[in-house]
């Protein structure tokens with residue numbers, strides 16, 4: 090009987106996509122996916138270490154799994170991803186019942202190491218640089234077992250060449266490596282043939298895509314144009330661009346290529362120039378706002394979201410007020426706000442003298458949230474009465490009779506579908522917005538524009 094595997098994902102979209110690629114690899118190795126821990130022979134934890142609570146969650150989960158494994162001795166546990174890369178053998182020191190530890194550069198080794206661990210005991214394999222044959226092999230992405238049928242993630246670049254003082258990503262993911270443009274276009278074509286209508290291009294710094302391919306000249310705008318004109322790909326999204334690298338050619342491609350969505354996730358991180366400089370972000374608040382204005386001028390009705398960190402070491406009340414002011418001026422549609430978390434080996438983690446008091450951080454976090462919620466709600470209320478062309482994700486999680494869909498800005502819309510076709514993943518529907526809530530919109534169906542052309546099963550192989 091085929092072995093069953095279960096994958097839990099702890100990190101960002103790139104980490105989620107790595108899990109899909111891992112699943113494809115395990116299926117190719119003869120295993121079957123399961124969602125049920127009781128019946129799983131192999132449990133893979135694909136980890137994250139961006140903030141301390143991500144570490145804690147993983148070791149908490151491993152603690153629970155110790156009990157499960159004690160009752161099921163044949164079960165194997167693999168830990169993959171960023172926390173493995175950071176903690177290496179340390180994962181086994183803290184959780185000796187783990188069978189395989191694989192880092193970020195050699196995802197492709199996981200299936201082989203699981204087999205080896207059966208006879209040879211625990212395996213730890215961490216590389217210090219990407220394995221070009223392994224991790225970025227196009228077949229890994231083409232064979233990925235994707236959760237959604239109409240949308241797909243595409244990792245266009247791994248690693249990061251920046252040196253943000255708080256961030257652990259460069260040390261776990263390594264330097265930037267761009268996948269060849271031809272591989273990516275081919276991948277988009279295959280996905281489109283399988284019925285995927287929307288792709289999201291992933292990278293830590295997507296708009297520097299290609300700097301390592303042609304002598305430091307980014308190719309991101311060209312990539313947007315090429316992927317955006319692949320037959321059958323109706324929507325292209327990307328995350329995240331870095332403000333310092335956002336160039337007119339990228340926003341021009343966004344404006345000119347119909348398929349590229351009116352959506353920009355542009356991480357601000359802080360509004361104080363002192364803090365931005367200490368963070369090594371490479372822009373001032375003024376420059377950030379100029380870049381945003383450039384994007385909004387070029388792309389009408391652009392939805393803008395951001396990331397902001399509260400409590401970076403040395404952040405004063407005056408610094409924080411600047412963050413509030415810039416956030417208010419930027420009028421974000423929504424923001425991911427994070428409390429600064431010291432990460433081992435980063436510059437900011439060593440600035441202990443300047444750590445901000447947790448109560449002060451808590452208070453600032455709530456004040457920032459209020460500012461972002463206000464602009465988000467105003468943006469959503471302003472959409473009432475508009476007819477939006479949305480792509481259906483499927484039934485809403487809370488109520489199966491209600492459809493969940495996304496606007497081109499990436500906003501979630503709930504509406505009552507007129508028929509089963511308007512509830513089908515990938516269908517395109519015109520919806521009139523009737524209500525703007527802080528985190529989603531509500532609407533009523535105007536017309537089904539078209540159902541999905543390809544009725545597709547979850548495909549595993551190309």
Ligand code: SAH
Pocket residue numbers: 139140249255256257258292293294329330331356358396397398427428429430431432
């Ligand atoms: N490469 C992306 C971000 C990846 S991490 C970019 O630069 O846009 C996602 C977000 O996590 C970051 O934008 C930042 O806001 C937050 N983050 C990263 N390190 C953090 C830390 N040590 N503490 C708190 N938040 C952090």
Ligand code: SF4
Pocket residue numbers: 249250251252253256257258259293294331
């Ligand atoms: Fe981290 Fe900065 Fe790179 Fe983003 S750009 S991954 S925040 S170092």
Ligand code: F3S
Pocket residue numbers: 099100101102103104136137138139170171258261262
């Ligand atoms: Fe986490 Fe690694 Fe992504 S640290 S945020 S899973 S790149």
